[in-house]
Amino acid sequence: MTNSPESHLLSRVPSSPSIAAAQRARDLKAAGHDIVSVTIGEPDFPTPARVIEAAFQAAKDGETRYTPVNGTLSLRTAIAHKFLTENHLEYSPDTEIVVATGAKQIIYGALTATLNPGDEVIIVAPYWVSYPSIALMSGALPVIVQALPEHGMVPTAEQLEQAITPRTRWLILNYPNNPSGAMASREQYEAIAQVLGRHPQILVLSDEIYEHIRYDGAEFISFAAVSTAMKERSLIVNGVSKAYGMTGWRIGYAGGPSSVIKAISKLQSHTTGGTSAISQAAAAAALAMGPALPLERSTVYQRRRNLVCDRLSSCLSLRVLRPSGAFYVFVEILDSAPLAGRAVDEVLLDHGVAVIPGEAFGLPGWFRISIATSDSELEKACTRILEAFQG
Numbered sequence: 001m002t003n004s005p006e007s008h009l010l011s012r013v014p015s016s017p018s019i020a021a022a023q024r025a026r027d028l029k030a031a032g033h034d035i036v037s038v039t040i041g042e043p044d045f046p047t048p049a050r051v052i053e054a055a056f057q058a059a060k061d062g063e064t065r066y067t068p069v070n071g072t073l074s075l076r077t078a079i080a081h082k083f084l085t086e087n088h089l090e091y092s093p094d095t096e097i098v099v100a101t102g103a104k105q106i107i108y109g110a111l112t113a114t115l116n117p118g119d120e121v122i123i124v125a126p127y128w129v130s131y132p133s134i135a136l137m138s139g140a141l142p143v144i145v146q147a148l149p150e151h152g153m154v155p156t157a158e159q160l161e162q163a164i165t166p167r168t169r170w171l172i173l174n175y176p177n178n179p180s181g182a183m184a185s186r187e188q189y190e191a192i193a194q195v196l197g198r199h200p201q202i203l204v205l206s207d208e209i210y211e212h213i214r215y216d217g218a219e220f221i222s223f224a225a226v227s228t229a230m231k232e233r234s235l236i237v238n239g240v241s242k243a244y245g246m247t248g249w250r251i252g253y254a255g256g257p258s259s260v261i262k263a264i265s266k267l268q269s270h271t272t273g274g275t276s277a278i279s280q281a282a283a284a285a286a287l288a289m290g291p292a293l294p295l296e297r298s299t300v301y302q303r304r305r306n307l308v309c310d311r312l313s314s315c316l317s318l319r320v321l322r323p324s325g326a327f328y329v330f331v332e333i334l335d336s337a338p339l340a341g342r343a344v345d346e347v348l349l350d351h352g353v354a355v356i357p358g359e360a361f362g363l364p365g366w367f368r369i370s371i372a373t374s375d376s377e378l379e380k381a382c383t384r385i386l387e388a389f390q391g
């Protein structure tokens, strides 16, 4: 038996099931198996040329040194402008905005900098795999609220009220949602805000990283735009990874109350320090392009969404949730399906297609398909999924 070097906190955290599924598909492919992988949540579009040019220029201009812990002033100014023009939110670049090494780092920073052992974080399932793990690593307890298809995958006021205790410190929201693709309406957010009005100790982390990837003209509203009272207690998390095809540049950012921003910066000052100067110059160039490019790319994702949803909807064993945003299709395996109860990722792998099982998102009995891949790969994936479920 080996002694694990992991701390008590880390040993409570499961390894990422989505990374494991993606790696397994890669290994099988490398061993010569014919596998279509629809696991990865990463845009298949390149970083725009003008962004790469800005990074190159920054490096040539000597922007190669340590940066301020909360981000360069030029990027924070670009972020403040983005929030103001796209979301009608006013934040001071000096005190209410922070830049980090990806949205993931912002979320880690926010929870770690503010939570104490025994505090509770309300997370809505299906959820992005990292939220419960980050809460656990912060010493807190994740409290899961199950969103339901009949409520548009957004928690109701009653569900939220039931989950709140005196130990609740954060509520995490994520719309457009990974994995369900659901978006929240102003009315749904207002219902949540009404509950929060009765519990002033709770902060809201709204992860809006898929803001620009949305379909059929769906309207996006930031949670902080619901009311001034909500803005004062919300951390709005965003980044350039998904919108501008910049996952490898590692830039995420947030706008929020100065006390929370200060706490995140303090943590960063002893961990990552200010993130890469060159990446920050690139991110500022991306934000200067505005939302036109990601919205244009959404039309391609929309075509792929239609392809996948239309093909899989013909299968009586499956219920396909038609996403309004993000680049995933989330599928339920109906109880009547011949394969119900078996590990879906295993079954589908036997048929040559790798997906992420719903367990990873807190919703067993479902699976996620990433549509951030070519039409031909998606066609092949659908054919294999239909074969698996139709026999």
Ligand code: PLP
Residues within 6 Å of the ligand: 041, 101, 102, 103, 104, 105, 128, 174, 178, 207, 209, 238, 239, 240, 241, 247, 251, 252
């Ligand atoms: N939030 C959600 C909902 C995501 O799906 C992801 C990436 O998969 C992230 C945050 C992380 O984004 P970043 O690349 O900026 O760390």
